[in-house]
Amino acid sequence: MIEVLYFAWVRERIGLPREKVETAAPTVAALVEELRAREERYALAFADLTALRVALDQELAAFNAPLAGVREVAFFPPMTGG
Amino acid sequence: MRVAVQTAPFDPGAEATAFAAGVAEAGAIVTFTGLVRGDGGRIAAMEIEHYPGMTERAIAAMLDKAAGRWPLLDALVIHRHGRLVPGEPIMMVATAAPHRGEAFAAAEFLMDWLKSRAPFWKKEIGPGGAEWVAAKDSDEDALTRW
Secondary structure (H helix, E strand, O other), X not given: OEEEEEOHHHHHHHOOOEEEEOOOOOEHHHHHHHHHOOOHHHHHHOOOHHHOEEEEXXXXXXXXXXXXXXXXXXXXXXXXXX | OEEEEEOOOOOHHHHHHHHHXXXXXXXXXXXXXXXXXXXXXXXXXXEEEEOOOHHHHHHHHHHHHHHHHOOOOEEEEEEEXXXXXXXXEEEEEEEEEOOHHHHHHHHHHHHHHHHHHOOEEEEEEEOOEEEEOOOOHHHHXXXXXX
């Protein structure tokens, strides 16, 4: 079981700030494929991965990163702080 | 080193005074305050979302990096989230070092990293509706100079 978090327009498109996901996906990219296949709103949110960033246990990571041992995955657009 | 991620307003002058009082040995203190721009009425308010937990960790890691590169005596980062209106301070960076070059460089480094590596997202609310602010390529490019 992985905790999946969504921020900014990703959260708005999916309609949830977070959810628990039962998955055996080996990588972030595989998890994205599973989420995309769920419903249209997920497919829309994950339509363009170049517009998204991912963090694994609160550290920025790549979409090909492995999920083994990860408890928290977050998807969000490029950050606009400052 | 202090990191404050908060919804509450802050007083940049009072923060600068308190920061200076804690670093009597510094030869230079640089402070930067970022304000919400109104853009001539285009922006009525700004809503800032963040990732609790990761935000504090990411900023602490930036402070560690800065302290590894410049002889910082102290540093401060305050960043607000929630709803803000034009003219309000959004964020503040303060650095204290023996010399001004180090204090300026560390402050700019922290600003550049905060722009695109701290998990904040801004939404502008205006007369025409609400829109998420898009990240700028120039902000990403700014990191290459460090």
